[in-house]
Amino acid sequence: MQKYVVRNFERPSQQLLSEYGKLDVSTVYEAQGKQGLVNPNIKPIQSNKMIVGPAVTVICPAGDNLMIHAAIEVCQPGDILVITTEGNGIAGMIGELIVTALMKKGVQGVIMDGGIRDVRQIRELGFPVWTKEVLSQGTNKIKGGWVNAPAVCGGAIITAGDIVMADDDGIVVVKKEDFEKTLQLSNARLQKESDTIAKIESGQISLDFYNLRSVLEAEGVVYYEAEAEVQQNGKA
Numbered sequence: 001m002q003k004y005v006v007r008n009f010e011r012p013s014q015q016l017l018s019e020y021g022k023l024d025v026s027t028v029y030e031a032q033g034k035q036g037l038v039n040p041n042i043k044p045i046q047s048n049k050m051i052v053g054p055a056v057t058v059i060c061p062a063g064d065n066l067m068i069h070a071a072i073e074v075c076q077p078g079d080i081l082v083i084t085t086e087g088n089g090i091a092g093m094i095g096e097l098i099v100t101a102l103m104k105k106g107v108q109g110v111i112m113d114g115g116i117r118d119v120r121q122i123r124e125l126g127f128p129v130w131t132k133e134v135l136s137q138g139t140n141k142i143k144g145g146w147v148n149a150p151a152v153c154g155g156a157i158i159t160a161g162d163i164v165m166a167d168d169d170g171i172v173v174v175k176k177e178d179f180e181k182t183l184q185l186s187n188a189r190l191q192k193e194s195d196t197i198a199k200i201e202s203g204q205i206s207l208d209f210y211n212l213r214s215v216l217e218a219e220g221v222v223y224y225e226a227e228a229e230v231q232q233n234g235k236a
Contacts, residue, residue: 003144004146004147005070005071006160007148009054009148009160010161010176011161012163012179014078016163017052017078017163019183019187020163020183021050021052023165024165025165025170025171025172027186027190027193028165028174028182028186030189031182031186031188032172032174032182032185036173036174037171038153038155038156038170038173039113039155039156040170041132042111042112042113042130042132042170042171043130044128044166045119045122045123045130045131046126048168049109049166049167050166050167050168051109051128051164051165051167052080052165052166053079053080053108054078054160054163054164055082055160055163055164056074056075056082056107056147056148056160057084057147057149057153057158057160058070058081058082058083058084058145058146058147058151059085059086059149060084060085060086060089060093060114061085061086061087061145062086062087062088062091063085063089063140064141064142064143064145065093065139066140066142066143066144066145067145067147068083068093068094068098069098071148072098072101072102075105075106076106077105077106077107079105079106079107079108080107080108080109080111080164080166081102081110082110082153083110083112083114083153084154085114090115090135091137091139092115092116092138092139093114093115094110094117095121096121096125099118099122099125099127100125103127109127109129109130109166110128110129111129111130111153111154111166112129112130112131112132113132113153113154114132115131115133115134116129116131117134117135117136117138119134128166132154154171156171157173159175162175
């Protein structure tokens, strides 16, 4: 297959990204019908960070980061670099120097289905990274791959320009054709959650406003006033 770099692609509007920035991963995931999550093995190296932006995708041979250097050139401010490897790559594909270059380009963060190193330095820089491995093992720069080709990262298919959102809960992907629909459903979900909070504040409990008592009954769950009643009925 021809190895290549795609320099330009259509990015979502800043207005759309601003609206998504008011959401979170769990809300978007639920709104999409529990779809779009990236494998939870890819975890943040920091806490209390949230990024949302268009994906720039990179596919590298395991243990070789040449294509990451190629991707830096095409990144624009606000992009999120999504990196995956062919094969089971866990080497430190990015470190302090690459992160510094990405920050200079205005990249928001990195999602890495593979390994990184220089974690302390990257944390000190305040640059958000989600990764599968932390390993000092270095890489080569001799093998070609792809930039902005469709990539599988953490089990999710991501194409250049898809919206990627990452926070402490994980990572979710919104496909281009679903931008508006997912935003509408997410906002509706936020309104529903706001209504639920109002019910809780008014003293209502979830068993009632979710109509869960009938579910308990259907499951054969019996209420007793005290543990002694359980013993008397021989159910302990």
